[in-house]
Amino acid sequence: MATLPITNCVRELRQQHGDMTQADLGDAVGVTRQTIAAIEQRRYSPSLEVAFRIARVFNQPLEVVFQFESDAETAGSHN
Amino acid sequence: MSFSEKSAWVMFLVLAVIGGGFIIDVVQVSLAIGAIAPPMMIIKFVVSMIFISIVAQVALAITSSRDASRPKDERERSISLWSSAKASFVFAFGVITSLGHFLYYGDGNLLFYMVLASLIISQLLEYVLQIIAFRRGI
Numbered sequence: 001m002a003t004l005p006i007t008n009c010v011r012e013l014r015q016q017h018g019d020m021t022q023a024d025l026g027d028a029v030g031v032t033r034q035t036i037a038a039i040e041q042r043r044y045s046p047s048l049e050v051a052f053r054i055a056r057v058f059n060q061p062l063e064v065v066f067q068f069e070s071d072a073e074t075a076g077s078h079n
Numbered sequence: 080m081s082f083s084e085k086s087a088w089v090m091f092l093v094l095a096v097i098g099g100g101f102i103i104d105v106v107q108v109s110l111a112i113g114a115i116a117p118p119m120m121i122i123k124f125v126v127s128m129i130f131i132s133i134v135a136q137v138a139l140a141i142t143s144s145r146d147a148s149r150p151k152d153e154r155e156r157s158i159s160l161w162s163s164a165k166a167s168f169v170f171a172f173g174v175i176t177s178l179g180h181f182l183y184y185g186d187g188n189l190l191f192y193m194v195l196a197s198l199i200i201s202q203l204l205e206y207v208l209q210i211i212a213f214r215r216g217i
Binding site: 032033044046047 | 216
């Protein structure tokens, strides 16, 4: 399974926000619990709109929640 | 498992069972009469598909009532589009092959069943691709 180049700290932010569940976050941003799980596991890169909505839920700038991993870093993380 | 993935599993199983049964029926009738079975056999297949699909989807909606009423989210829509695009190539290949076969042999009944088989196979592939994409990502 290919890992997507966008990393995130959604799981950590959920835990910092009173152990918010994936379902709660999904409801807050308008996606399913399974989509939040896929984002956390880097199996799905959200649209810009959903990314902004997630960042807004946690009161964080977008770049704190999501980061772009370059090709070299992605290759390095697989070795 | 999301409602869309459950729905893909249900429809895959329904189509595999009903479609498989239909193909076996057509082959048996064709062997018995010594020619390609008449296309009217499709009526039983279509009625069965519609009835069992409705029953299965209603049962699924009752067991997952919260998720069933929610529209697809962006990931589910993109998986649906991706799998549909891949399956359409298989359908197009099947139709073009069927038309080529018709040009050579001129058997309209066989053309009918070849196009129908292409539709069933491409639809099965679409459900399989959806299930894979839900599990592994695209």
